[in-house]
Amino acid sequence: MKKLNTFIMALILGLGSFSCVYDFDELNTNPNLVDRISPGTLLNPIIYGVSSFNTSRADAFTFQLMQVALPFPSAAGGVHRYDITEAAGNSTWNTYYRWLINIKEMEASAIENQDPNYEAIALTLRAWVYSLLTDSFGDVPFHEASRAEDGILRAKFDGQEEIYAALLEGLERANSLYDLQRSMIFGEDILFQNNVSKWQKFTNSLHLRLLMRISNREETGALSKMAQIIQQPEQYPVFNSSDDSAILRITGVAPNLSPWGRAIDFTTFRAMSEFFIDNLNELEDPRRSKFSIQARDLDGQTAIGFKGIPSGYISNESAFEFIPSNHNIALVQVPMISLIMTYAEVEFIKAELAQKGVISSNPEAHYQAGVEAAMNHWGIDLPLGYFDNPAASYDGTLERVMLQKYLALYFNDYQQWFEYRRTGYPVLPKQPGMLNNQQVPVRFRYPVDVQIHNRSNYQEAVARMGGDDINTKVWWEK
Template sequence: MKNKYIKIFCVAIVSTLALTSCDKGFEEMNTNPNALTKPAVKSMFTLAEIYVDGQDFSNTRGNNAYAAQIVQHFSSLGGPGSKYTYSPEYSGSLFGESYGKGLNQIMQLLSVLENTPENSNMIQACRIMKVLMFQKLTDTYGEIPYFEAGKGYNGNIFSPKYDTQEAIYNDLLKELDEAGTALDANKPFVGNADLYYQSDVARWKKLANSLMLRVAMRLSKVNPAKAREFVEKAAAKGVFTSNNDSVVLKHDAGPPGVKTNPITSSWVRNDLNGGEANIKYSKTFIDALKNTNDPRLRIYAKLEATGDNSPASQQGLANDAKEFPGGDKKLFSDPNTSTVLRLDAPTLILSYAEVEFILAEAAVKGWSVGGTAQKHYEDGVKAAMEILTIFGDKVPAVSTTEYNAYIAAFPFKSAGTEAQKIEQIIGQKWIVLLFNGFEAFSEYRRTGYPALVPVNDVNGETQGTIPRRLVYDQSELITNADNYKAAIQRQGLDVMTTRIWWDK
């Protein structure tokens, strides 16, 4: 990431031109070839939505190779996340890409939008998208540039200070509360340029409140009173109530670029290799589903070399493995290219199932969110199974009969301890967060669930303990050294074992 802060706002949005199908009025973008005087704000908004969940660079490196392997969704013989080794390029990928692309795009758009009633809904949606991105960033690294980020263009701040995570979280909650309230169905939006909800303001309001639920619950140990306050507020304001509310971003199969799936496209084109891939499902993940006869396994996994998706044939790779047992990579489970690893597979950014699991945990804690913990848990499991229909019909969907059998065999532990109930809830959330390794990593650190067995590899950086964060983009040592040093002086060494503020 070179000169990321200087670049923010300092160039016209040439990247928007790559989005060929969103707005045909690109000729209106410039009336002067050297000055952006009439930006195509709808196209800018669409591109911001695409960038929110990252592109190939951060998803291949930070998500697939680090976070998703740390939480043992996936495994690789030499993967930095499996063995807790340090790769500067991979570890810093989310940091560099987020400031250089996603946040750049959102803040560029906010800088050209006049604060008028006509633009109000677009502004509120941008505030919500900023929270999605900033929460992922701060949860991954800890302290980050926040209040001064993106002020190179209109504030001449090219070396922004890092802010404490407590201050960032306080502002994230404020932003969601205000933005959700300010959204107004009687005001214009962006029509079909909104890829998430096609300008359905009611669902955007639910997104603001559901994201508030996620942000607030992250504070459950470091500030339980504030966590409860905002969880209850979010629930009262109205959160997701069905899978139709989930944030699902659709993709194209090709050509490779901004509109393809940032996780599956690089995996299928470069890494899958007919079943010879180095990244496989983790033994932890496959065993968890096999041992419970989970009907989702046939949808999630198959042996790519043979096309066999029968649950009995699935086999995961242990995260501490130094070789493939038996020497044949093709005998180990790959993500299913007929469903979740399709080139045009949609991205599930925030799901109704996740919301139900947060409400279930809140109910276990005795917080006022409406409904019982058991009902929220069961609705969450059902939603997590039903949402898989977004990946197509080449594999049979989970039937109501299968769901009922699963819940009957593994009912909610109503008579268990609070810890046992939360462990059961987070175990289900861990499954639904497949391909969202960053969020699963955060939830593992917050709760300690699922109970993962650490890897103690000779080349690891953590002496056999599961990492607590990723290391910053090391270009910060050159471009923002003083503020970087101040951050690590407050937070602790820039290593994988340093705990961030809410990780208690």
């Protein structure tokens, strides 16, 4: 009956099917096939399932929207021209709710097994996935989600403010639950290899991310809470080196497979954007060759350096007298990495806080540490003299910090998009070929299935938010 109710809930919320692709999914999406699940049974499938989806969405959506890489050729429309279809967020809604059901099961199992570390990890995973969901849509079902067994078949939408309060409370509780003297006994996890200390650092680093996300809402007290976390490292340990980063190593050994069945699909009909490549060129940044390949003359043989094409370009490949830089296919060939949250992001958070006077440390030191760490997680050493370049040196502005954070968040799910919406940086190009009045969309529309099957709750949420439109700002943006 529980399995049936979960399926009914999936239908009503528009969560999609529960079909399986990999062995992780086969194990995870059928927990009722065994008499009793352990939290460890669910942990790896959740980590892999969400991370691999996020990596594929970084390519399919964030790269285009944030002018990193563009479809080429592309005659009209497309995400890179801010033409966002009504169905653009469907996979995001379906996938995240699918895994949130599993996270809820994991939390229940951890409590049943009286294991505080797994309970803390489940709370952390819940905050990670729900933050991605609510930042993508705004108000979403939270308290009544995944409760078909309680007779709730049409979940109410909760306001984003309330959702964030619950997620932050959960992260605070998670930090208090960790027991560093207690081993994780339910198998080895694929993210931190059962290192409880690293899980706790991830919890508190994620706490900083979410607080920074809502920091423009002064009533939340987010800035003072971030200062507390940073100033009390014994109580709130966070990432303090690249080795701490939450980065999934995708080995290519089943079931830990690349999200790309064929790596060639990553480079087919693609080109790097002029905006992204020109910034790397100005910085003389060694990440250029990690992220992309050189452009070539029309002969297809002669390399002419790193060169992208304009955002919102009009016409097709015949309008250019060169073959533009493309993705580096090695990025999606195993072994590869999937970024969840990095030490670099923590340093950029600290740089911004120090710049605002929220913490007393040196913003330039944090900025430089963030840049170096962002190179390190791609296996690149910071070149000597990198910061001697005026384009790379710390200049005391948020714009400079956010440009480097934008580069550091490359291939990190939707984070470039979320941070652009929070700060307005980096300043993206506006071109005549762009739609939506040349404005970057700020959310997905709710799936049609949700509009139809959960209509009254949908309408209530839309009225509260001010519309179901790609330009309707979520709570923390207003």
